[in-house]
Amino acid sequence: MPGVADAQRIPAPFKLASRAFRKRSSVIRIGDVAIGGDSVVLMAGPCTIESEEQLVRTAEAVASAGARVLRGGAFKPRTSPYSFQGLGEEGLKLIRRVADAYGLLVISEVMDRSQIAMMVPYVDIFQVGARNMQNFTLLRDLGKVERAVMVKRGLSATVDESLMSAEYVMSGGNEQVMVCERGVRGYETYTRNTLDLNAVAVAKALSHLPVIADPSHAVGVRDKIVPLARASIAAGADGLLLEVHHDPERAICDGPQSLFPEQFAALAEQLRLIASAVGRGL
Amino acid sequence: MPGVADAQRIPAPFKLASRAFRKRSSVIRIGDVAIGGDSVVLMAGPCTIESEEQLVRTAEAVASAGARVLRGGAFKPRTSPYSFQGLGEEGLKLIRRVADAYGLLVISEVMDRSQIAMMVPYVDIFQVGARNMQNFTLLRDLGKVERAVMVKRGLSATVDESLMSAEYVMSGGNEQVMVCERGVRGYETYTRNTLDLNAVAVAKALSHLPVIADPSHAVGVRDKIVPLARASIAAGADGLLLEVHHDPERAICDGPQSLFPEQFAALAEQLRLIASAVGRGL
Amino acid sequence: MPGVADAQRIPAPFKLASRAFRKRSSVIRIGDVAIGGDSVVLMAGPCTIESEEQLVRTAEAVASAGARVLRGGAFKPRTSPYSFQGLGEEGLKLIRRVADAYGLLVISEVMDRSQIAMMVPYVDIFQVGARNMQNFTLLRDLGKVERAVMVKRGLSATVDESLMSAEYVMSGGNEQVMVCERGVRGYETYTRNTLDLNAVAVAKALSHLPVIADPSHAVGVRDKIVPLARASIAAGADGLLLEVHHDPERAICDGPQSLFPEQFAALAEQLRLIASAVGRGL
Amino acid sequence: MPGVADAQRIPAPFKLASRAFRKRSSVIRIGDVAIGGDSVVLMAGPCTIESEEQLVRTAEAVASAGARVLRGGAFKPRTSPYSFQGLGEEGLKLIRRVADAYGLLVISEVMDRSQIAMMVPYVDIFQVGARNMQNFTLLRDLGKVERAVMVKRGLSATVDESLMSAEYVMSGGNEQVMVCERGVRGYETYTRNTLDLNAVAVAKALSHLPVIADPSHAVGVRDKIVPLARASIAAGADGLLLEVHHDPERAICDGPQSLFPEQFAALAEQLRLIASAVGRGL
Secondary structure, three states, X not given: OOOHHHHHHOOOXXXXXXXXXXXXXXXXXXXOXXXXXXXXXXXXXXXXXXXXXXXXXXXXXXXHHOOOEEEOEOOOOOOOOOOOOOOOHHHHHHHHHHHHHOOOEEEEEOOOHXXXXXXXXXXXXXXXXXXXXXXXXXXXXXXXXXXXXXXXXXXXXXXXXXXHHHHHHHHOOOOOEEEEEOOEOOOOOOOOOEOOHHHXXXXXXXXXOOEEEOHHHHHOOHHHHHHHHHHHHHXXXXXXXXXXXXXXXXXXXXXXXXXXXXXXXXXXXXXXXXXXXXXXXX | OOOHHHHHHOOOOXXXXXXXXXXXXXXXXXXXXEEOOOEOEEEEEOOEOOOHHHHHHHHHHHHHHOOOEEEOEOOOOOOOOOOOOOOOHHHHHHXXXXXXXXXXXXXXXXXXXXXXXXXXXXXXXXXXXXXXXXXXXXXXXXXXXXXXXXXXXXXXXXXXXXXXXXXXXXHOOOOOEEEEEOOEOOOOOOOOOXXXXXXXXXXXXXXXXXXXXXXXXXXXXXXXXXXXXXXXXXXXXXXXXXXXXXXXXXXXXXXXXXEOHHHHHHHHHHHHHHHHHOOOEO | OOOHHHHHXXXXXXXXXXXXXXXXXXXXXXXXXXXXXXXXXXXXXXXXXXXXXXXXXXXXXXXXXXXXXXEOEOOOOOOOOOOOOOOOHHHHHHHHHHHHHOOOEEEEEOOOHHHHHHHOOOOOEEEEOHHHOOOHHHHHHHOOOOOEEEEEOOOOOOHHHHHHHHHHHHHOOOOOEEEEEOOEOOOOOOOOOXXXXXXXXXXXXXXXXXXXXXXXXXXXXXXXXXXHHHHHHHOOOOEEEEEEOOOHHHOOOOHHHOEOHHHHHHHHHHHHHHHHHOOOEO | OOOHHHHXXXXXXXXXXXXXXXXXXXXXXXXXXXXXXXXOEEEEEOOEOOOHHHHHHHHHHHHHHOOOEXXXXXXXXXXXXXXXXXOOHHXXXXXXXXXXXXXXXXXXXXXXHHHHHXXXXXXXXXXXXXXXXXXXHHHHHHOOOOOEEEEEOOOOOOHHHHHHHHHHHHHOOOOOEEEEEOOXXXXXXXXXXXXXXXXXXXXXXXXXXXXXXXXXXXXXXXHHHHHHHHHHHHOOOOEEEEEEOOOHHHOOOOHHHOEOHHHHHHHXXXXXXXXXXXXXXX
């Protein structure tokens, strides 16, 4: 009776996403940014887009510290129907304008296939959230889009399942795909989730796709995010997704896990040294 | 530093779904079937709709053993993009016709909001799968539909999160909502997932909504599904969702976890006694 | 790279504990009590032995409701070194005397091999706690004792590991061994642990040893323990270990998970019906 | 009904082990080695002591690459009673002699209080394994010994529980205590367990005790251990426990997770750079 769980996993291997298919690590090039290449890439910004002032001040801080991509949600997958649901297209216009002003790319979350066409003009990277990792209709449609896609790992997805979700996008013809480790659900209550860096090492071995880490959601507590961000790069992640807010105390969401701008700048300095220890730049 | 995870849970309580809001357990009435009432309800059928012969033979078997609802998927959320994805609308036409012939209701999975309108004529209960439990755009749209909705618990969702997903549907105006325990992901490889009957007891205490259990997906091995089905009713579940196939060896999917028709009939006899031990009928 | 975890499990199969070794289910006979036979066995009593009055009143209540074994700890494995650690040998003398007066057997926890010889005159069943499931020196020494042994499953042990711990005892020559499901650690905070009834079904299939369930520790909240106790018997458990206290509000430990005597009596009535539904007595 | 699990955690806080009790990080000094100080400490060697040749060749390799402590088990906690159980005192004599020859300290696992007195002459650090993390009689007796103690975290222990086990030792008078993260049990089968670096960051914040990481047991696959070892130091661990074998293919146990000597040497070079990035030496 060996391994029902395994047996059910084996008949569904990924193809296009595997290292067997492509030996060399894939590099996603967007403008002058290369994800998965010699340098690790920092993506930073607020949880949710709130205002122009917020975006400008945060973008200025993260750009000057070395970030290349501005993050910010316009559609928020909130556990409660009564929570703030995001600014929608207005928010996307804002983030595009601010990102351009600071020479940054834009990554933002898409929650449903019906939002894709509207979002295309504003974003460089579509983010598929952990809750939608197996929203297969969404993944299929992202396979037809000329934009990069970052698929976040579900709260208790295996690495295989994560890569199969990437495969859904790739099977539609879009090769600009990366996956993102953002923590698995555990029993510890001091932190939000458990950052799983085993998964980063495993995904890098199984697949040629870039692997990003999101210690902000995985840890959920500002002062613990910093060491885990360092650990992610030391473990071989190709980039980080980090929540930074110019004024975390007043953030609409995820304030406790948003880094202060000066924390982010100090962290970036450490990351530069760690990247160098593993033969990479920042 | 007590409980980050908890802190993040507390600001999002459910309202319409809670027992504080409605003391008496809700009963969902569809035709002459009452879900959440004095009798437990059996929903049974194949994983995926394959053919008329399959549906007829399975429906005949489960109806005569006491099932009231026929299950069968027309859109299958498959981990791999290369697996069979379901018969679509043709499948729904088939299951509706067969269910009507045997006096059964139809439950079938919806994977995307774009499928809702097409499915309405064919189904009595929309099933939201575990992978879509937090597909909030889908949940919102199901709040506007005149059909019952069963929301399956995500692979590592908390009971609160499950009930919040029900709340999304209810907040749109649809009160015909039930939740379904279908196992949490664990480390044991002898079974597919771990059926969590604690969650059934907790959900019944927190909410007035009917709670269904799906031991087929939670266990994944035919001979272990039978004892867990009994346990679910003993724990207070209002009904069961069970995979039954007239010829499991030839099933397109989930064969090893499909009960033989005679197994289902024998199980139904035991369930009748257990239901009676907890003061209910079948 | 398939299944490191599995690969590490496979080289360590159990022998004496397996159904391959002995097809028929083992029955442990102690006096006129048979564990693993036609009737399910109730073991009930307080978490910790506190006083003669406590034991007498609780023993009277559980015996009259149908329990055959009195539980009570004299050595308590407490997470904190500053918590009450148990009455020791004085407690064991008390529980032996009270159990004899009510025709009950005694089960009590042994924490270290150095306690075994002293405990032998007082207990009928040595309980090995979840925290000591892989205290192999203790298990080995219990293999030499003429007393039954109940090995509780560790907080995140696999079924194989549980049965391997039973095998340790059996390999020393003691065949009077049973295992006990007491919940696995999960992320849900409404309950203490997650009762895993999949594991009961799996253990019954893999092994001929009796399988007991302990919903008290697995659930931790009185009103949820009752449905889970019913579910355990419906799933095929050979008996239950339940915490009952004549005055839970004043219990030194585990008060919130101790049943009131009248709750236990009502539960026993339901269990009789459920046992009968699965072809057994109580 | 907020947080049963938490409620049961709160009444058992640690005292001596907490940062509230001692603000400055504790440094354990043994000879000229300081654990928890400015430099991170490498502890390396085979899983189990096999022969003089094995120890000499491994010790030579790890000492020349910068390790300060030689690891090697003389008593092995094996899941199966039929597996190799270790060389016992003969093994301890061997490791002491070899360690002295290379200027290394000795760390070795104690499985039972009855082994303590015999082991004292041979070891500098008593290792308490994950399976014995809550063997409270063992912990208590280690509180009376003039040797350092490293308590490994149980497979699904919380950080609080880990620190409470350290507290057991400290409450007996022994302040030379460190804790060790060695992975939690997860559902992923590509690796043995899941290294939890959140826990390292949390433990460093809650306690003044040194925190060691054991990526070998947490990951279980040689080529994935290297990146996780780097990540552990980047996350703030005070040292690493690593399995190294001069000839892993022929190791009696844990061969697939034993590093080759040259792998260890290359890793040590990277660790030196990462330690420097976080303001420490090696």
